[in-house]
Amino acid sequence: MSAQASAAAGAAPGAATLYGLVLAGGRSRRMGRDKAALTYGGRAQLERAMALLAPHVERAFVSVRPDQRAEPLRARFAQIADAHENLGPIAGLLAAQAQHPEVAWLVLACDLPLLDAATLARLVRARAAGRTATAYRSSHDGLPEPLCAIYEPCSGEPLRAFVAAGRDCPRRFLLNADTLLIDEPNPAALDNVNTPEEHRLATTALPPQDALDSAPAPDLRHITVQYYALLREQAGRREERLASRAATAAELYAELAQRYPFTLARELLRVAINTEFRDWPAPLADGDVVVFIPPVAGG
Amino acid sequence: MDAFQFSRTAIETPALRTQLADPACGGYAAFEGWVRDSNEGRRVRALEYEAFEALALREGACIVGEALARFGARRAACVHRLGELAIGELAVWVGVSAPHRDEAFRACRYIIDEVKHRLPIWKKEHYLTGDSGWVNCERCAAGAVPAAAGLPAGTHAGGPRR
Numbered sequence: 001m002s003a004q005a006s007a008a009a010g011a012a013p014g015a016a017t018l019y020g021l022v023l024a025g026g027r028s029r030r031m032g033r034d035k036a037a038l039t040y041g042g043r044a045q046l047e048r049a050m051a052l053l054a055p056h057v058e059r060a061f062v063s064v065r066p067d068q069r070a071e072p073l074r075a076r077f078a079q080i081a082d083a084h085e086n087l088g089p090i091a092g093l094l095a096a097q098a099q100h101p102e103v104a105w106l107v108l109a110c111d112l113p114l115l116d117a118a119t120l121a122r123l124v125r126a127r128a129a130g131r132t133a134t135a136y137r138s139s140h141d142g143l144p145e146p147l148c149a150i151y152e153p154c155s156g157e158p159l160r161a162f163v164a165a166g167r168d169c170p171r172r173f174l175l176n177a178d179t180l181l182i183d184e185p186n187p188a189a190l191d192n193v194n195t196p197e198e199h200r201l202a203t204t205a206l207p208p209q210d211a212l213d214s215a216p217a218p219d220l221r222h223i224t225v226q227y228y229a230l231l232r233e234q235a236g237r238r239e240e241r242l243a244s245r246a247a248t249a250a251e252l253y254a255e256l257a258q259r260y261p262f263t264l265a266r267e268l269l270r271v272a273i274n275t276e277f278r279d280w281p282a283p284l285a286d287g288d289v290v291v292f293i294p295p296v297a298g299g
Numbered sequence: 300m301d302a303f304q305f306s307r308t309a310i311e312t313p314a315l316r317t318q319l320a321d322p323a324c325g326g327y328a329a330f331e332g333w334v335r336d337s338n339e340g341r342r343v344r345a346l347e348y349e350a351f352e353a354l355a356l357r358e359g360a361c362i363v364g365e366a367l368a369r370f371g372a373r374r375a376a377c378v379h380r381l382g383e384l385a386i387g388e389l390a391v392w393v394g395v396s397a398p399h400r401d402e403a404f405r406a407c408r409y410i411i412d413e414v415k416h417r418l419p420i421w422k423k424e425h426y427l428t429g430d431s432g433w434v435n436c437e438r439c440a441a442g443a444v445p446a447a448a449g450l451p452a453g454t455h456a457g458g459p460r461r
Binding site: 228230232270275291295 | 325332348349350351353354355357358379390391411414415416417418419420421422423433434435436
């Protein structure tokens with residue numbers, strides 16, 4: 001579970017829980033390289049997209065083709081494998097809805113390197129849980145942007161009917177559905193990257209720091225994390241050294257919760273940095289040793 | 300003797316008690332937490348304790364210091380087991396000596412309560428059914444609120460003794 005999920009979940013009473021899905025099951029034919037693994041600011045796009053989603057969703061998954069499950073970058077995250085072949089991005093959403101029909105899905109394509117935290121936050125704030133979907137209206141052609149959008153649970157049935165009728169264009173699905181369309185605050189945020197040339201342009205368009213990180217100058221910090229008890233079992237290790245852009249203890253837990261099947265919400269944990277109890281907003285420094293402390297049971 | 304320590308072997312209480320002797324003290328109270336054979340309706344076969352030792356040692360020493368200052372006890376100590384324990388074994392021991400019994404009782408109670416709440420120590424129960432679970436972690440992970448930390452979960456009061 002994401003560290004900041006409770007803030008987002010509390011926003012709309014009665015709304016379905018929001019899960020995240022990053023679509024990484026494409027074949028990247030025009031790029032000639034795996035788009036999920038392209039790096040921006042030294043970080044793979046799949047990792048950037050998962051980190052961007054984390055504050056807004058209860059759980060996040062990467063959508064993969066069955067043959068991509070063991071691919072090392074994708075294997076770091078919880079996955080949902082497509083059940084349909086050659087259906088494009090809709091296959092990912094169908095599989096996700098089949099696995100968790102009761103939740104709403106915040107769907108993100110894996111080729112949106114310019115997507116910024118503000119644009120995603122605005123979508124989540126604008127979410128109309130009583131409608132079928134919430135999406136941006138493209139600044140280029142006025143049509144819905146289906147791959148940075150929220151699909152409510154009620155979209156499942158019409159989406160299956162749409163596919164059963166032999167159709168597979170998610171944009172067309174949103175056009176015909178009860179979709180709330182909102183305007184993009186940043187017209188370039190949803191420009192996707194399909195070719196090596198577009199990748200090069202996106203890399204130069206990004207500010208020097210990683211555009212996804214909200215903290216100023218998010219340098220890589222080398223952090224040692226030690227795991228105890230339930231977290232040790234779920235992480236499958238006692239200790240690890242990692243390079244992270246997380247600026248605070250809270251962000252680090254959110255990042256690790258994407259990587260490991262942690263079941264404890266951050267609200268149930270305490271955190272220690274360099275063997276001192278600290279608050280979650282405590283800033284991290286290079287060389288820190290961080291321990292997340294599950295509910296204790298001495299005596 | 301360190302005010303708070305861990306032990307990977309059986310806790311030898313007579314030696315610990317001797318170290319709290321003080322001519323100025325007329326009262327001594329101790330608490331023993333024992334491994335119980337059931338918890339919340341499940342039959343327990345064994346327990347396993349794990350701790351973030353560096354932080355627990357420091358925080359544990361603080362707790363003992365607080366108890367002395369707050370209740371006017373003269374000497375106090377606490378020892379907590381780590382590793383796998385069988386039913387009936389001593390899991391945690393607290394001893395306090397003070398001029399009078401009231402300070403000793405109250406300081407002893409304070410130490411065991413704070414140890415249970417504050418120290419990064421975790422307990423895994425191994426059940427007769429073959430499965431196991433981390434106390435206070437498994438059910439809250441399923442969405443419930445954290446279990447009340449104030450209640451002895453896997454221990455029995457040996458009772459303050461004189």
